[in-house]
Amino acid sequence: MSQRTRILLAVLTVAVDAAMAVLAFYLAHRLRATVPFPTPLVLGPFANYLDLVALQVLTLIPTMFFMRLYHPRRGGSRIDLLYATLSSVSIATVIATSLSYLTRQGDRELTRGLILYNWALTTLLVTLGRVFVGMLQRFVQSRNPDRMLLVGTGEVARMIHQKTIQSPHLGYRVIGFVNGHEGEREIAGVPVLGPQADLGRIMAENQVEDVVIALPEATHDQLLDMISICETHHASVRIFPDLFQIIASELTIGDLDGLPLLAVRDVALRGWKLTLKRAMDIVVSFVGLTALSPFMLFTALLIKLTSPGPVFYAQERVGLDGRPFPMLKFRSMRVDAESSTGPVWATEDDPRRTALGTFLRKTSIDELPQLINVLLGDMSLVGPRPERPVFVDQFKQVVPRYMDRHQEKAGMTGWAQVNGLRGDTSIVERTKYDLYYIENWSLLFDIKILVRTFLNAFRGDRNAY
Numbered sequence: 001m002s003q004r005t006r007i008l009l010a011v012l013t014v015a016v017d018a019a020m021a022v023l024a025f026y027l028a029h030r031l032r033a034t035v036p037f038p039t040p041l042v043l044g045p046f047a048n049y050l051d052l053v054a055l056q057v058l059t060l061i062p063t064m065f066f067m068r069l070y071h072p073r074r075g076g077s078r079i080d081l082l083y084a085t086l087s088s089v090s091i092a093t094v095i096a097t098s099l100s101y102l103t104r105q106g107d108r109e110l111t112r113g114l115i116l117y118n119w120a121l122t123t124l125l126v127t128l129g130r131v132f133v134g135m136l137q138r139f140v141q142s143r144n145p146d147r148m149l150l151v152g153t154g155e156v157a158r159m160i161h162q163k164t165i166q167s168p169h170l171g172y173r174v175i176g177f178v179n180g181h182e183g184e185r186e187i188a189g190v191p192v193l194g195p196q197a198d199l200g201r202i203m204a205e206n207q208v209e210d211v212v213i214a215l216p217e218a219t220h221d222q223l224l225d226m227i228s229i230c231e232t233h234h235a236s237v238r239i240f241p242d243l244f245q246i247i248a249s250e251l252t253i254g255d256l257d258g259l260p261l262l263a264v265r266d267v268a269l270r271g272w273k274l275t276l277k278r279a280m281d282i283v284v285s286f287v288g289l290t291a292l293s294p295f296m297l298f299t300a301l302l303i304k305l306t307s308p309g310p311v312f313y314a315q316e317r318v319g320l321d322g323r324p325f326p327m328l329k330f331r332s333m334r335v336d337a338e339s340s341t342g343p344v345w346a347t348e349d350d351p352r353r354t355a356l357g358t359f360l361r362k363t364s365i366d367e368l369p370q371l372i373n374v375l376l377g378d379m380s381l382v383g384p385r386p387e388r389p390v391f392v393d394q395f396k397q398v399v400p401r402y403m404d405r406h407q408e409k410a411g412m413t414g415w416a417q418v419n420g421l422r423g424d425t426s427i428v429e430r431t432k433y434d435l436y437y438i439e440n441w442s443l444l445f446d447i448k449i450l451v452r453t454f455l456n457a458f459r460g461d462r463n464a465y
Helices: 005-032 046-066 078-103 112-145 156-166 196-206 222-234 244-248 272-306 355-363 371-376 387-397 402-407 428-437 443-459
Strands: 146-151 173-176 189-193 209-212 236-239 251-256 259-264 312-318 324-330 381-382 412-415
Touching: 005 046, 005 112, 046 078, 078 112, 078 443, 146 156, 156 173, 173 196, 189 196, 196 222, 209 222, 222 236, 251 443, 272 324, 272 355, 272 371, 272 381, 272 443, 312 387, 324 371, 371 412, 381 387, 381 443, 387 402, 402 428, 412 443
Parallel strands: 146 173, 146 209, 173 189, 209 236, 381 412
Antiparallel strands: 251 259, 312 324
């Protein structure tokens, strides 16, 4: 995407934000004049509020700018967008209200109800406007993708390449790999353009716009050399961090009597946060079981009618602090599914599934009984997905920090799962996502994961089998 297109999109975003803010104030004025809440009130004509509308817009736009909402970004979720918009609108509303009272000598036309309605409607309409602009941006990016070069040919580089294929709306097209092994000509249909030593020549010949260095094993000197070459050719450069493979956590800068030190962030879920998370688990699981009980009863009846055997399947899984617990699921496989194979993961087109079980697993309906596990305290709504003891014994021998994921309760869904790491996918990558979640927990993070899980259930997860 060209620089001109980026500027035009930024200008369009500002214009849409301003238009939505004006529309929100107008609707808030009409709503307050119509609805007698919090008290009946007769407002003056909308023309009396034009200076307040201008003040609202002139406050909102700079606030969103300072919160980096006009900086180009790709791949952000709509939940993050809503949260960022809510924060910006809230700050702008407080500032605009304060300025209006200071400049208008306590004008009574700006009522509490009008402020409340305007705040809510501005948040909603600006978010919807941003969704529209985002759709347009993704369309433009998919039609005019940036030319990306991947430095590296290992697992990390291949994973990044696969991500660009799965997400064309991000606007990247991998034109080649660098640093291939001798004799390696192409990877997944994309050419290997040469060794790392020829990076400058390769970039010059192929008009590269973005470079991703996917060499976790590269030394600092090598990274600095590659960054310097990329900057010389005016390409943006990003690095897949080697620290993420080891600790997957944020770092904070501290000091020891003036000596700077990097502190590795520990588990985020401690103290009152545990109480807050448990309270949400109890409320949501209780409400969910109550609301879904007719549907779950109907599902149980279908299972009983379509295949012999029990309705529920209790399987031993490893949870908090490595303790086993029985995890409940609707049965989706034959009763003798593992009689000949022993403990194995489910695979695509698994012949052990029942006809109904295929649908249950694809839509994650088979996981609903785990709300009982959540209510009893064995699990949480969100957390690392629990594995069977036999697999835990295997993984802890080969996956760094694998057992650290058991510092929190297992979850019905998790950060790894909403990012497509379900079923027979890389346990190493899954562990990285689990550790990131554990070390960066927040209530908003949990809500974001739950919303994405809900949406994925309707779309159907390609790795849910």
